[in-house]
Amino acid sequence: MSAPRSAILVVDDEPAIRSIIRAAVEDDAGIAFEAANAATGLEIARRERPALIVLDLGLPDQDGVDVCHALREWSAAPILVLSARHSDTEKARALDAGADDYLTKPFSTIELQARMRALLRRARMAPVPGGDAPLVRGDVVIDLANRQVTQHGMPVHLTPTEWDLLRALVTHAGRTMTHKQLFDAVWGRHHGDAQQYLRVYIGHLRRKLEVDPLRPTLIVTEGGVGYRFADHH
Incomplete structure (x- = not known):
């Protein structure tokens, strides 16, 4: 060592x-x-x-x-x-x-x-973003280990579903997650319209975390494919 x-x-x-x-x-x-x-x-x-x-x-x-x-x-x-x-x-x-x-x-x-x-x-390979060390994006800090999200130092309340979705995105920061990958990670094998479910909950997360939810810089849409959590600071 x-x-x-x-x-x-x-x-x-x-x-x-x-x-x-x-x-x-x-x-x-x-x-x-x-x-x-x-x-x-x-x-x-x-x-x-x-x-x-x-x-x-x-x-x-x-x-x-x-x-x-x-x-x-x-x-x-x-x-x-x-x-x-x-x-x-x-x-x-x-x-x-x-x-x-x-x-x-x-x-x-x-x-x-x-x-x-x-x-x-x-x-010594790459750590899990947000897990092995909190992920900092501007005024937003995401700490997966302690299940905490803060913005401007204040706690952000997320529902269990919103938390599961954010965790799936953050642990793959910088990589595009398809609609199916995200749907499976959050809702498991339940049947439903993955794109519609995700559109609703991505909207909730953007309202809580983005500076401008209509021009997101954290949770980026990859048209027709899925979503990506930005890997830049």
């Missing part, structure tokens, strides 16, 4: 395992944050935005697979899953939920360090 020092979050309910991982992280010149359960882990992840998360699947308050899903709503930080369970089904569930790698307990410190280094190298 070359400089600058990487912050690693360890979420495991066994103090002995946490201390082993902390020692391995610090030996590689990193900083370790510890959490004994899912709730604390998610709270620290939102606050500290760690470069890597080491996550035990068998947590006392929530299944580790659900924690993976929750993290992936806003973070691109690599997740290294630890588990005492050896089945391929468990590994597949964790990887399908967004984990990047899997290590079965008991594990060697050398292998743990090597896998963490590999994940950190891969993680």
